[in-house]
Amino acid sequence: MDPVVIEPGAEGLGEMLGGLVRGNLERAPQRLELLRAPVSRVNVRAADMNASVGILMGAGRFHVHPSVLPNPDLDIRADAQTLLALAAVPLRLGMPDVATVEGRAIVAKLARGDLRVRGMVGRLPLLTRLNRLLSAL
Amino acid sequence: MPLFPSDEWLKDYVERINSSKEYEEAAATWEGDLCYVFEAEPDKSVPKDVWTWVDLWHGKCRDARYDVGEEEGTKAKFIIRAPYSRWKQVIRKELDPVKGMMQGKLKLKGDLPTIVRNVKAANELVNIAASVPTDFVDEQR
Numbered sequence: 519m520d521p522v523v524i525e526p527g528a529e530g531l532g533e534m535l536g537g538l539v540r541g542n543l544e545r546a547p548q549r550l551e552l553l554r555a556p557v558s559r560v561n562v563r564a565a566d567m568n569a570s571v572g573i574l575m576g577a578g579r580f581h582v583h584p585s586v587l588p589n590p591d592l593d594i595r596a597d598a599q600t601l602l603a604l605a606a607v608p609l610r611l612g613m614p615d616v617a618t619v620e621g622r623a624i625v626a627k628l629a630r631g632d633l634r635v636r637g638m639v640g641r642l643p644l645l646t647r648l649n650r651l652l653s654a655l
Numbered sequence: 656m657p658l659f660p661s662d663e664w665l666k667d668y669v670e671r672i673n674s675s676k677e678y679e680e681a682a683a684t685w686e687g688d689l690c691y692v693f694e695a696e697p698d699k700s701v702p703k704d705v706w707t708w709v710d711l712w713h714g715k716c717r718d719a720r721y722d723v724g725e726e727e728g729t730k731a732k733f734i735i736r737a738p739y740s741r742w743k744q745v746i747r748k749e750l751d752p753v754k755g756m757m758q759g760k761l762k763l764k765g766d767l768p769t770i771v772r773n774v775k776a777a778n779e780l781v782n783i784a785a786s787v788p789t790d791f792v793d794e795q796r
Contacts, residue, residue: 530758537763538771569757598753602753605771
């Protein structure tokens with residue numbers, strides 16, 4: 519059974535995120551472990567495109583919905599290029615590796631508010647799982 | 656000036672890909688053929704879908720064929736499709752392809768992690784397309 523489900527209406531951003539995770543799981547099936555935790559709610563918003571999705575992540579599934587979910591555990595907001603960059607940034611312990619140019623660029627965006635992750639402090643394990651799932655590296 | 660879409664345009668595009676140091680560097684590890692689908696818009700003088708295939712390998716385009724048809728085109732490792740007028744916007748740099756894909760305006764089929772790892776190369780392909788002096792088929796009198 520495909521662990522990635524993309525609901526109708528979640529085309530575009532949803533297909534990209536779901537497609538990324540699907541491709542990563544095909545390449546590295548051990549990453550399925552990252553979906554074993556209980557279900558969490560993650561919203562992803564592309565600020566410059568008026569596009570957003572809600573993701574139910576856990577219990578073996580990565581389920582993308584065409585609109586944001588209420589009471590999310592994580593709420594991520596950035597422009598389209600930054601969202602893509604998140605998938606291409608080298609990670610260390612599941613977070614952008616500040617020893618790399620790409621990692622420092624992401625941290626700088628976070629500091630400037632160009633990338634906003636609500637719930638980051640309280641839900642760090644969830645964020646690191648999400649980063650590892652999305653990482654194309 | 657070459658007409659878009661046409662075989663002549665494709666030849667110019669391929670020549671520029673193979674002359675581009677930026678692309679060669681950005682796509683040094685890229686392996687995989689790609690099909691661009693310019694979807695029909697009969698009212699814009701594009702009466703049928705045009706499947707245009709390019710074979711990209713380690714920074715070069717080894718081969719390219721215009722209007723290969725769907726049966727052949729679907730075998731490509733990557734397929735990017737959109738209506739003709741969207742491609743016109745991309746070539747004119749009026750539509751960023753990354754945003755276009757995230758908005759569902761350009762549909763991508765293929766291994767997304769590979770595209771993400773090679774987004775610089777993908778951006779260079781767009782820059783090169785924008786550099787081809789182009790006449791658009793729906794703007795001909």
